[in-house]
Amino acid sequence: MPKILNVRNLEKTYSSGSTKLTVLHNINFDIEEGETFAIVGPSGSGKTTLLGICAGLDRPDTGTVQLCGTYIGTLSEDERAVLRNRNVGFVFQDFQLLPTLTALENVAVPLELQGSKNAIQISKELLEKVGLEDRFHHYPSQLSGGEQQRVAVARAFSNKPSILFADEPTGNLDTETGGRVIDLLFNLNKESGTTLVIVTHDLELAQKAQRTLRLKGGRIVEKSEILF
Template sequence: MTKILNVRNLEKTFSSGSKKITVLHDISFDIEAGETFSIVGPSGSGKTTLLGLCAGLDQADSGSIDLCGTQLNSLTEDERAILRNKNIGFVFQDFQLLPTLTALENVAVPLELQGAKNASKVGKELLEKVGLGDRFHHYPSQLSGGEQQRVAVARAFSNTPSILFADEPTGNLDAETGEKVIDLLFNLNKESGTTLVIVTHDLELAQRTQRILRLKGGKIIENPIDTL
């Protein structure tokens, strides 16, 4: 199996006044291509910080991250942005849709930025797959929370990412709606063969992935284990 993400001895600290707070301490793990993987832990355990580092949204103080065969440490901010556009999909808790764009435009924009000529066609196909074939021209304010997150899921797959990071994807949804969104996420993931990394405090959701990494106080308290 090919490793798509290799994390070694990761450290991250933040300054708070005159104090330095270590958010992540000596984090090491691997994720195989095509694997489903979850990072769990209580609030403040460093889950979202770890996801941001793995996705190249921020830089660690020490340690190394190899993503899609590229060492993130050696890249400039612009080079990391290019890597993200080509290889990574994101689903966030707060949807992060552009309010002035329609559902279709929100999904198609990442493709258009890459110069794809079939952006609208792909966007329509993805929205149909997530059950929003009748919502192409609706703006986010005209959609429910569950519908907005479905648009976000469709957008995340628009650039056929090698790896998709989902940060508390059901955090702003009720239980029933959240379950439907997660079913869509896993179904699309299986169909596309994308590696899926989910940050969550929901153990029931985490147990749907092949392996779980548990964090507490910025440290791994249990090595990744099979859930099967």
């Protein structure tokens, strides 16, 4: 299978005054097109930093990231933004919906940025798929946490991404609501053939993925494979 993400010899260090903290040490892994992949580890293990670098939101100090066939380390900020808009979807722990836009408008934003003439119709269909056909015109403040995350999931799939990064997608939800959101995420992922990368400290959630990578102290301590 072709590799959609290739990470080699990744290192990341942050400086605070005279103190330096290396948060990622010699990270190497690949992700194949269409697979589900979980990055797990305790708080402070470097999971979110690694996701940000893989998605082109941040840069490593050393090492390379090849995303969707492109080495992103040499791209400008604008070039990386174009790559993300075309190929990448995001789901965050804190939803990151625009408060002044309705659910429908939030989902339509990535499509409109791409110049889609059918942005509203596609957004309605996606919101229907996540069970929010009666919430089109509600603002985030009028929605529950679970409903906001379902809007975020619909938005993440709106540009038909090649790869979707989910950072602690159930972190702000109760167990039952979080379970429903995860089922939705995996079902939409299977339907669309998107590659799904989930960052989580939840081992039960990680076990739903085909493969897992475990971090501790910024180092890979285990790579496992679950065959279905």
